[in-house]
Amino acid sequence: MTRAEEILVSAGQSGERLREIVDACEAAQLRIKKLPALADIASGKVSVKALRDVRYEDLLGREEVHLDEAGIKGYLADKVVLVTGAGGSIGSELCRQIIRFDPRLLVLFDAGEENLYSIEMELLHQHGFTRYVTVLGQVQDTALVEAVFMARQPQVVFHAAAYKHVPMLECNPWQAVTNNILGSRTVMEASVRHGVGRFVLVSTDKAVRPTNVMGASKRVAELLMHGFQGRGTTFMAVRFGNVLGSSGSVIPLFRSQIERGGPVTVTHPDVTRYFMTIPEAAQLIVQAGALGQGGEIFVLKMGQPVRIADLARDLIVLSGKDPAEIEIKFTGLRPGEKLFEELITAGEGVLETGHEKILVLRSESVAVESDGKLETLLEAARCFDSDGVKKKLQKLVPEYLPVSCISS
Numbered sequence: 001m002t003r004a005e006e007i008l009v010s011a012g013q014s015g016e017r018l019r020e021i022v023d024a025c026e027a028a029q030l031r032i033k034k035l036p037a038l039a040d041i042a043s044g045k046v047s048v049k050a051l052r053d054v055r056y057e058d059l060l061g062r063e064e065v066h067l068d069e070a071g072i073k074g075y076l077a078d079k080v081v082l083v084t085g086a087g088g089s090i091g092s093e094l095c096r097q098i099i100r101f102d103p104r105l106l107v108l109f110d111a112g113e114e115n116l117y118s119i120e121m122e123l124l125h126q127h128g129f130t131r132y133v134t135v136l137g138q139v140q141d142t143a144l145v146e147a148v149f150m151a152r153q154p155q156v157v158f159h160a161a162a163y164k165h166v167p168m169l170e171c172n173p174w175q176a177v178t179n180n181i182l183g184s185r186t187v188m189e190a191s192v193r194h195g196v197g198r199f200v201l202v203s204t205d206k207a208v209r210p211t212n213v214m215g216a217s218k219r220v221a222e223l224l225m226h227g228f229q230g231r232g233t234t235f236m237a238v239r240f241g242n243v244l245g246s247s248g249s250v251i252p253l254f255r256s257q258i259e260r261g262g263p264v265t266v267t268h269p270d271v272t273r274y275f276m277t278i279p280e281a282a283q284l285i286v287q288a289g290a291l292g293q294g295g296e297i298f299v300l301k302m303g304q305p306v307r308i309a310d311l312a313r314d315l316i317v318l319s320g321k322d323p324a325e326i327e328i329k330f331t332g333l334r335p336g337e338k339l340f341e342e343l344i345t346a347g348e349g350v351l352e353t354g355h356e357k358i359l360v361l362r363s364e365s366v367a368v369e370s371d372g373k374l375e376t377l378l379e380a381a382r383c384f385d386s387d388g389v390k391k392k393l394q395k396l397v398p399e400y401l402p403v404s405c406i407s408s
Contacts, residue, residue: 007032022317032318066356067283069101071290075156075198076101082154083108084139084187085161087115089243090202093282094158095119099129101286106132107152109139111161139183149194157191158285159184160202162221166212170335173213173389177381180217181374185224192231200289201225201237203297205274208239209399212336216393216400220374222297223396229295236292238285239361240300241274254312258319262326264312267333272305272340284357291353297361298353305340336402 007025009018009032025032081098085091086108092115098106106129110116116134123129133152137144139161162180163169169176184201191199203222206215222237229235244251257264281300288298309328316323333339353360373395380388390402 022314025317067287068290068355072286073101075290076103076286078102078104079155079197080105080107080152081156081158082148082152083158083160084110084183085159085202086110087112087117087119088160089278090282090285091158091160092119092122093278094160094285095123096127097279097282097286098158099123099127104131105152107135107148107154108132109135109137109148109161111136111138138179139187140178142186145186145190146193149190153194154191155197156289157187157196157199158202158289159187159199161187162202162218164204164214166206166214166336167334169214169217170212171386173386173393174381174384176213176217177377177389177393180214181220181224182378182381184221188224188228188233188235191233192228196233198289198292199225199228199233199235200285200292201235202285203237203239205239205241206338210397211338211401213390213393213402214336216397216402219397219400220377220393226295234292234294236288236295237297238288238300239297240276240281240284242276243281244275244277250308250311251315254315255319258316258321258326263329264316264326265329265331266309266312267331267337268339269309269330270339271308271333271337273308274303274305276300276303287355288358291355291358291360299359299361301357301359 007021009021022032076098081103083091083094083098083106086095087110091110095106095108106123108116108119108123110119113136116136120132120134123132135144135148139145139159161183163175188199190196201221204215204218206212207219207222208215210216210219222239225235225237242250254264284300288300291298309330312328313323316326373392377389377392377396380392394400394402
């Protein structure tokens with residue numbers, strides 16, 4: 001017997017191989033740490049002592065994203081770039097990726113003061129980037145959006161601002177309409193009016209056959225994007241699933257529950273989700289922005305779906321705990337929650353793009369502003385009419401099957 005107490009694994013292990021090692025360590029009740037990459041040790045960037053815990057992202061085994069840097073530089077270099085939701089999980093990572101391509105000015109637009117301040121300080125002090133301005137406000141504020149576009153004349157817009165928490169929006173559906181739909185329309189209208197070259201809408205897999213208000217609202221935003229295409233600005237959307245470590249991600253909740261000794265709460269034994277990392281998602285959004293010809297919905301290849309119960313168990317093991325001692329408690333699906341998420345819906349033709357991780361959808365889309373349905377939806381939102389909002393959304397998105405808010 002070796003009487004080993006801890007296992008050190010080298011960098012570069014595949015996700016599959018690392019999972020085998022983690023399973024073996026669990027069986028032997030051994031702790032596991034990951035060594036830094038040999039190249040980083042050799043270059044002096046890190047010490048061989050710079051061990052870290054194996055993270056769940058390591059088990060996903062995501063390969064490095066390969067970018068067409070020349071194509072991306074072609075539409076971002078020396079451009080005025082506006083990012084809405086710039087302080088959020090995706091928005092802030094978009095900012096980190098964008099500054100690599102030397103924009104003339106980066107306009108940081110966010111409704112959250114703390115988030116906006118955080119990304120500003122990071123850009124300034126960690127990255128030494130000074131060519132930015134901050135705008136504290138809401139995307140549905142027409143006068144503010146118009147003033148920003150008039151003053152800054154952005155040439156590229158990444159629209160990441162959105163409310164995304166499914167159960168919260170089930171019980172406050174007017175906010176999904178006001179922020180996700182009216183806000184998107186406001187920024188799209190300003191983009192057309194001021195001659196923006198490219199507009200990238202950050203969407204979600206929950207827009208596919210939605211069962212919740214959040215997904216339905218994002219689907220309407222996609223339809224609006226189609227409606228604005230052809231008016232001078234090149235519009236496109238990027239649809240993907242759950243992002244590890246994002247605001248609202250289940251992993252921070254699981255970690256805190258594990259630290260308290262459990263139970264770890266999972267909604268259903270069979271619930272599955274697609275996952276990718278924040279940097280991977282942001283890099284592919286930026287890449288998709290270079291590919292768009294107008295009106296496309298790009299879909300990021302998310303790999304294999306993951307059972308949330310398995311994710312919880314893996315996190316228990318990676319936290320150095322015994323799964324037999326921490327209960328996984330199933331609490332039931334929440335309002336609007338699906339067992340399985342989808343990235344593509346019926347009638348959407350899927351095409352390769354030339355990039356290994358990005359697909360493009362071609363579909364027939366109907367205008368959402370021509371018959372007054374959108375205005376009646378906005379009126380229901382202004383009246384805080386929950387049932388009215390869901391009924392009007394269903395008229396705009398026929399595949400949407402609303403679920404009533406359940407009070408606890």
